[in-house]
Amino acid sequence: MPSNRPAPQVLDEEFLIIRAKVLEVAAALDRLDRGAGELAAEPRHAKLRQAIELLLDDQPGRAERLQLLFSREYEPDWRAAMGVGREDGE
């Protein structure tokens, strides 16, 4: 079910929208810079920098990868660690 719009058309229709969103990010980063105090030790600030760098790579699935960047890690053995029921309905 791909988009039926050619890429140049998507760019025509969405350039101003994307431009506005990028400008919002730029202004928000400027706002952080103008605030008093340091953010060097703040992990959320580092995450934002990582996220912005991710946008610039040429790999697909940026939205999915960005979501995972902002997500807690999944531990496959969580049931044993938490002691939550056995499988198959128990």
Added chain:
Amino acid sequence: MDYIDPHIHMVSRTTDDYRTLAQMGCVAVSEPAFWAGYDRGSVDGFRDYFEQLTGFEPKRAGWYGLQHYTWLCINAKEAEDVALSREVIAMIPEFLGRPGVLGIGEIGLNKNTRNEATVFLEHVDLATRTDELILIHTPHLEDKHQGTRMILDMLTGDSRINRGRVLIDHVEEHTIRPVREAGFWAGMTLYPTSKCTPERACDMVEMYGPDQLMVNSAGDWGPSKPTAVPDFILEMRRRGHEESLIRRVVYENPLEFFGQCERFEFTPR
């Protein structure tokens, strides 16, 4: 275009919102049981809430020609009180036979705790014993990926579960794939600042196709827009998608999923 909002908390909305939904083309709503913004103190608080969901809300919706359906549970935010949760789960069967009750929901996880998982499993056990559909809430923001994977672990670990009778809601780009690949229905929730925008929901329809996929507003007492589904319809049209594809996502898919419940009596207009 006629559409169905498969997840909207109308007890939190005004009667004017029902009118607006009707004016926008909404013909039916499905309302999962939800957190009231505070923790209820007793099983009787839930009994009164279920009376409202199964009695007054269908009547209020009917004033504007909307059909109202509902789901019953104690939500994940209140599941930390396991004793109260067990009282509510034991009381739910009193209401399961009422017209318009579609099943158990929205159950799920919030902060992905042991108690939440325990209460989730006990709801799932009730649903399987009573052969009810299940509607599932997945956590917010940084907890969503971990919580969705935990929910999938619990569901796929139970051989009694018919995956085509389970809707996992609030999927986003990082959770839609595992939900769909495991054979469950998926719901995309359109929220102003968290969850999904209409544009990103359209992207996911384009990437994953319309099978077993729905879109909802989850309109509630917080920042939310009850007419978000029409925003999705408009964005799909703006991109040139066919009316048949849009109708499949916003009308036919909810009918197909809800139609698995014998109490779902829908009258097309």
